[in-house]
Amino acid sequence: MTGSDVQLLGAAAIRELAGRLGVAPTKQWGQNFVVDANTVRRIVRAGDVGAQDVVVEVGPGLGSLTLALLEQAHRVVAIEIDPRLAQALPETVAAMAPSRADDLEVVHGDALRVAELPGPAPTALVANLPYNVSVPVVLHLLATFSSIERVLVMVQLEVAERLAARPGSRTYGVPSVKAAWYGDVRLAGTVSRSIFWPVPNVDSGLVRIDRCEPPAVEVSRAEVFACVDAAFAQRRKTLRAALKGWAGSADAAEAALVEAGIDPRTRGEQLDVAQFAALAAARTRVTA
Structure with a gap:
């Protein structure tokens, strides 16, 4: 009423x-x-x-x-x-x-x-x-x-x-x-x-x-957000370098980026939420 x-x-x-x-x-x-x-x-x-x-x-x-x-x-x-x-x-x-x-x-x-x-x-x-x-x-x-x-x-x-x-x-x-x-x-x-x-x-x-519905990926929101936090913690660096700690090494970060179809030289500010979700999912596949 x-x-x-x-x-x-x-x-x-x-x-x-x-x-x-x-x-x-x-x-x-x-x-x-x-x-x-x-x-x-x-x-x-x-x-x-x-x-x-x-x-x-x-x-x-x-x-x-x-x-x-x-x-x-x-x-x-x-x-x-x-x-x-x-x-x-x-x-x-x-x-x-x-x-x-x-x-x-x-x-x-x-x-x-x-x-x-x-x-x-x-x-x-x-x-x-x-x-x-x-x-x-x-x-x-x-x-x-x-x-x-x-x-x-x-x-x-x-x-x-x-x-x-x-x-x-x-x-x-x-x-x-x-x-x-x-x-x-x-x-x-x-x-x-x-x-x-x-x-x-x-x-x-x-x-x-x-x-609206979040990106459809087989990883949790927490995992995606951890990737986002890592990418912007060193936003001036390429994602290959910025995600080194998150992925375990620079080579592992590069492998996940390539698996997700993202140029490792990209910076975090260039990715949308769907790409971050795809990247978090890719890491689980390349490290499985």
């Missing part, structure tokens, strides 16, 4: 609420609260959130985005590490969106340690993520909840560009490849720093991921 009686939080309401709770944004948890109602509605639209969705939100803070999600979603599960904010969020929703109060579940904890969530399986992850843990949170939740079909997160613009980067680009790296394992990744827009309180010293970007 979506709600028509939802009131969103503006800048004045957010500051008043923070003052009443004795809350000041902390750098420890990377807190920057969104104070613009148009922006949170834009995030919900960009995530295609609808009445069928069970949305996971990480770091709901004072509830700006939570309320916008409750306008459209079937249910919202909000994971909040700050105990004061976790306790206050249900009260805020009861006051600002009384018809939707029962459709919010607050989980007090660290999103990086969450292994299960209450209620129906989540279908989407939509969040204004703390800058300092944004990539690990996205990758952890995609790995943990296979039911998540869509991701729409607001992160530091530089991180957004890295996540959405394509092979061969300057910003392409480990986050780009690992995110692509789970789905199609794209930059869905940019966001001015002025819509936050406190105002950060960087702009933000919106990243959308639409889940």
